[in-house]
Amino acid sequence: MRIDVITLFPEFMAQSAALGVVGRAAERGLLDLHGWNPRDYAEGNYRRVDDRPFGGGPGMVMLIEPLRACLAAAKAADPAPAPVIYLSPQGKPLTQAKVRELAALPRMILLCGRYEGVDERFLAAEVTEEISIGDYVLSGGELGAAVIVDAVTRLQEGALNDAESAAQDSFEGPQGLLDCPHFSQPAHHEWGDVPDVLRSGNHAAIANWRRQQSLLRTWLRRPDLLDESALSKADRKLLDQAKAEHGS
Numbered sequence: 001m002r003i004d005v006i007t008l009f010p011e012f013m014a015q016s017a018a019l020g021v022v023g024r025a026a027e028r029g030l031l032d033l034h035g036w037n038p039r040d041y042a043e044g045n046y047r048r049v050d051d052r053p054f055g056g057g058p059g060m061v062m063l064i065e066p067l068r069a070c071l072a073a074a075k076a077a078d079p080a081p082a083p084v085i086y087l088s089p090q091g092k093p094l095t096q097a098k099v100r101e102l103a104a105l106p107r108m109i110l111l112c113g114r115y116e117g118v119d120e121r122f123l124a125a126e127v128t129e130e131i132s133i134g135d136y137v138l139s140g141g142e143l144g145a146a147v148i149v150d151a152v153t154r155l156q157e158g159a160l161n162d163a164e165s166a167a168q169d170s171f172e173g174p175q176g177l178l179d180c181p182h183f184s185q186p187a188h189h190e191w192g193d194v195p196d197v198l199r200s201g202n203h204a205a206i207a208n209w210r211r212q213q214s215l216l217r218t219w220l221r222r223p224d225l226l227d228e229s230a231l232s233k234a235d236r237k238l239l240d241q242a243k244a245e246h247g248s
């Protein structure tokens with residue numbers, strides 16, 4: 001997958017994509033990441049990329065023309081069509097379902113705003129969709145872009161080996177349940193023992209226990225993610241049993 005990021009801080013994006021799973025995926029050619037700096041496309045002595053907002057008020061607004069030229073250069077660099085995604089607090093909240101949708105694309109262009117944002121006329125003319133990574137304000141869209149780069153890259157075929165499989169992630173699968181608890185060595189510790197079922201070697205019982213824990217944890221922590229009416233009979237039975245044992 002090719003990802004072009006329009007940002008005043010391309011070095012930030014390069015660093016955030018150099019490590020771990022994303023760095024390895026880039027080395028394997030699963031991710032082709034390019035940074036584009038609007039300042040390189042700004043005219044005049046001062047190469048302005050921002051200016052004061054009409055109507056007054058604090059802060060600055062990113063100007064249309066440097067972004068327009070920068071985006072044109074990014075688009076011209078590869079024939080593959082790509083949505084232009086703007087990271088902003090006004091965007092649609094990012095979900096794993098959206099991540100899966102984006103991960104299936106051949107290419108996308110991420111636009112990172114700074115200051116108070118971007119001239120609305122550029123957004124109206126060039127932006128396909130706005131995405132928010134959460135209900136809070138950051139100094140720039142770059143962290144949101146890094147989140148999207150990470151989330152979609154780890155879903156690329158071959159990015160994760162079996163030990164890191166994304167299949168059991170939280171929010172995976174049609175119900176989007178939270179992940180179950182995980183344990184490793186030692187089996188016995190002053191902070192508690194590993195549940196016996198996980199050491200039983202009974203893979204059906206282990207899968208059952210993990211499913212039940214995911215259902216219970218989702219019900220307790222994120223009931224908004226759980227549509228109990230859409231649960232299978234087996235899942236409903238597991239959840240009812242877990243609720244009873246949970247003494248609630």
Ligand SMILES: NC(=O)c1ccc(NCc2ccccc2)nc1
Pocket residue numbers: 087088089113114115116117118131132133134135136137138139140141144
């Ligand atoms: N919650 C988010 O995803 C997010 C994205 C960007 C951002 N800051 C840059 C910016 C500020 C105002 C308008 C447009 C972009 N803060 C938070």
